[in-house]
Amino acid sequence: MKKIYLLILMLCSTCFYADAHLITYKAPEGAVLNKDFSISVREPGQRELFVPTYNVSVTEVAHTKNIIRNSSFGYFDFSGKVEIAVTYQRGPIHRVKIRPSKDGITFKVVGNTIVFSLTQPRNISIEVNNDIFHNLQLFANPIETEKPSDSDPNVIYYGPGIHQIGTLKIPSNKTIYIDGGAIVQGQLLVSGVNNVHIKGHGILTQWASMNSKNGSHVNSQKKGSDERNDQITIEYSTNIDVSGLIVLPHKYSVLIGQSKNVNISSIKSFSSEGNADGIDIFCSSDILIDRVYMRNSDDCVAIYGHRWKYYGNTTNITVQNSVLWADIAHPLLIGTHGDTSHPDTLEKIKFINVDILDQHENQIDYQGCMALNAGDSNLLRNITFDNIRIDDIRKGQLINVRVMYNHKYNTSPGKGIENIYFKDISYNGNKANLSVISGYDETRTIKNVLFENLRINGKLITDDMADKPVFYKTSDMANILVGEYVEGIRFIQNTGPGDTKNSQVEK
Structure with a gap:
């Protein structure tokens, strides 16, 4: 009878997990948590579940000094509808902002608790009293439908807890699974292999210890000066998924x-x-980046030609449905690095449905939320920015499109930039610096740049806008400096798919 009871209990537990609509994960013992917020989540009418709030370091630039701040994040999985209560522990609440604003999340504040609901997965930032550093990043994930078995010989499984793995070189046809509630300390190397899957809802980090008093990190891996410390390296490989x-x-x-x-x-x-x-991304092709949330102290997504030991063109890259936050440098950068001796072409690159929450960059050379910087004899062409929303960045430019020669990184100017399509770009704010579009010389030019439905603080910028004086350039109305060696720049309103005026720009 006891065996039958245990069997029934196990079956019930399995069915409950399979039909679960809400899954939370305990923080492993030894994880460094942050006490600025507490989070609870529940299905309507059900009991509340606690969501751990982890500590994470981000960078604030004060004048020219970088200061490490302690931010926080939490995560859970759900389907259907969930009710979330976030309690702020640092003092009274005067103002709350939940971003990206396009998500339209409505909330109410009860005392020191922010209450709202979600009906679909979101990656959001909850900011109290305009504090963007001691904020809460909340990741509401979909429930995994295909969780690999830890007994599968082709699966390397890391369950709840802390695991120190050093550098793991992954063979072909393997799945690395980091479960929710797990922290894996080490690096993943995917080199010269095929058909590798890296997945799960856990945490991958280089840090073996984290000082909870000041948020500083201690590096657990001792590397030579010629070795990189990137968290996941994918090189000379094909058919690789990371999720x-x-x-x-x-x-x-x-x-x-x-x-x-x-x-x-x-x-x-x-x-x-x-x-x-x-x-x-260096010298690669057929790359899809989808639904990522990147908050970085340097470029969020950068796409290049040759650098270090990587050679060849870069083509067919798509970044979509994502949130980017650059505490320093660029949210999106294309083109700086290449091969002067054997020039690279970077082409067929698309950015679709992206929210840029911030840029803060003191150095003028490295501004631009959307930066096309052709150096090292690179040719950049057939690049699309479609449905990009930019918040009121602290310091930077909306766009920086230049054929350039950066003597710190380049051995020659870029070859050129052509066929660039900015569609449905919106900026709301007043802090952005002057944007720039500029070629290099008569042979290294910028050709065919189309802006369709560019809106700044809700105002549509077009060549035939009613309030533009006839002696103004349209770029003046958009706060864009169009420099020398630029031809074929246009600002238009929505046109039909059959409009031949757009044929010079590959969408």
């Missing part, structure tokens, strides 16, 4: 070098060091 993880890197969160058919989806990234980019 779901929260990545707290020492340098890049993900480096993709000379690879093909790589999908990065639903990862979340925070960094606070110098040169700690989010996702950087």
Whole structure:
């Protein structure tokens, strides 16, 4: 009878998990938590479940000094509808903002608690009293429908708890699974292999210990000066998927070098060091980045030609449905690095449905929420920015499109930039600096830049806008400096798909 009872209990537990609409994960013993917020979540009419709030380091630039701040994040999985209560512990609440604003999340404040509901997965920032550093990033994930078995010989499984793995070189045809409630300390190396899946809702980090008093990190891996410390490296590989993880890197969160058919989806990234980019792509093709949340102390997404040991063109890259937050440097950057001896072409690149929450960059050379910077004889062409929403950035430019020669990084100017399409771009704010579009010389030019439905603080900017004086350039109305060696720049309103005027720009 006892065996039958246990069997029934096990079956019931399995069915409950399979039919679960809300899953939370305990923080592993030894994880560093943040006490600025407490989070509870429940299905309507059900009991509340506690969501741990983890500590994470981000960077605030004060004048020219970088200051490490303690921010926080929490995560859970759900389907259907959930009710969320977030209690602020740092003092009274005077103002609350939940971003991205496009999500239209309505809330109410009861004392020191913010209450709202979600009906679909979201990656959001909850900011109290205009504090963007001691904020809460909340990741409401979909429930996983295909969770691999820990007994599968082709699966390397990390369950709840803390795991120190050093550098793991992953063979072909393997799945690395980091479960919710797990923290894996180490690096994942995908080099010269095929058909690798890296997934789960846990945390991947380089740090073996985190000082809870000041949020500083101690690096557990001792590396030579010629070795990189990127969290996930994908190089010389094909058919690679990375999904779901929260990545707290020492340098890049993900480096993709000379690879093909790589999908990065639903990862979340925070960094606070110098040169700690989010996702950087070199000499690769057929790359999809989807539904990521990147808050980085350097470029969030950067797309290049040759650098270091990677060679070749970069083509067919899509970044979509994502949230980008650059505490320093660029949210989106294309083109700086290449191969002067054997020039690279970077083409067929699309950014679709992206929210840019911030840029803060003191150095003028590295401003631009959307930056196309052709250096090292690179040719940049057939690049689309479609449905990009930019908040009131603290310091930077909306766009920076230049054929340039940056003597710190380049060995030659870029070759040129052509066929660039900005569609449904909106900016709401007043802090953005003057944007720039500029070629280099008569042979290194910018050609065919189309803005369709550019809106600044709700105002549509077009060549035939009613209140533009006839002696103004349209770019003056958009706060864009159009420099020398630029031709074919236009600002238009919505046109039909059959309009031949758009044929010069590949969408």
